[in-house]
Amino acid sequence: MKKIALIGPFPPPVHGMAKNLKLLADQLSAIRPVLQIDTSPMSLERNARYHFIKFKKLTLGLYLLITSLFRNKISCVYMPPDGGLGGYHSLLYVLACKIFKTPLYLHHRSFAYIKSKTFPMSLIVKLQGDNTTHIFLCHKMKKEFELQYGLLKKSIICSNAQYVTPIDSTALKSTSNEIILGHLSNLGFGKGLAQVFKVCLGLKETGIPFKLILAGPPENAEASAYVKKIIVELGTACEYLGKVDGIMKKTFYSSIDIFLFPSNYKNEAQPNVLFEAHAFGIPTIAAEIGCISEDVNICNGFVFKNQQEYVSDAISSITELHHKPEKLRNLKRTTLDSISRSSIDSKESYKHLQNLLLQDYF
Structure with a gap:
């Protein structure tokens, strides 16, 4: 056979x-x-x-x-x-x-x-x-x-958006005075770990109330040491979950307001975590790389072309959303609407791919 x-x-x-x-x-x-x-x-x-x-x-x-x-x-x-x-x-x-x-x-x-x-x-x-x-x-x-x-x-x-199933709009996280930031990846400098930390330091200096929830395993010893540094310097403003999957990953996305993704990884194409965040109505602040400029837009977040200015641009965007909570609430709703449409279209494309693979079987 x-x-x-x-x-x-x-x-x-x-x-x-x-x-x-x-x-x-x-x-x-x-x-x-x-x-x-x-x-x-x-x-x-x-x-x-x-x-x-x-x-x-x-x-x-x-x-x-x-x-x-x-x-x-x-x-x-x-x-x-x-x-x-x-x-x-x-x-x-x-x-x-x-x-x-x-x-x-x-x-x-x-x-x-x-x-x-x-x-x-x-x-x-x-x-x-x-x-x-x-x-x-x-x-x-x-x-x-x-x-x-x-x-x-x-x-x-065939987009990776097909892998997610968006939550119901009634389950969207409500906003509060404290903005909860999230970053999930195989933690490393290529994925923007240092930029995430610098954004948090900038917010701390400006007095914007925030909390960072960090998730994922460090990719090497150097990244592990840097994660420990972040935890020490941010104190109670940082929570590190380690490797997350299943229910823990859903809890992570359900707990945050904004997903940070300043990746500069050379192979970066279309990260699953962006669509996972969007499926929970979580807008993204990302650096332009791979397909990200096509997947992140005014409906679901911010994408910055100049990675050298990511930190200052991200701080400005988060500060604005803090001072205009209604804008953040609207952005969450449009994020969920956008991924709901993308997911349906992508699932059809993925089904077409599966059919192509299966038709050659006969």
């Missing part, structure tokens, strides 16, 4: 791409057999062990795919291309699909090779088979990809 091959990093560690890939695998495996080829390095800390495990898994995964293709056991292949040096392994996977004339779905979940043209992605586009379909997270991503690599024959848009 033929299987749908899913290639990429499955948890652990837990991050957007890994979580989304596992969810797709679970959904498809309930209908058809799935071959999971896990390329996860098992850690977020990029050391020698990280690169060794990743290289080993990519190589073994390629062997498994080729042997399965040779035995005619694969109906189609789905893969998010690697945004780093693993792009050369992604190229080999693409060539294997071309040789065996197997339908391939490349789900782009990184802007690393879109912001800067790379040799492996150039070869992937040049050498891909005719039955290759490219999947993008937003229209901006597709446009910038094609500017770098040329027009594509087959592509679809």
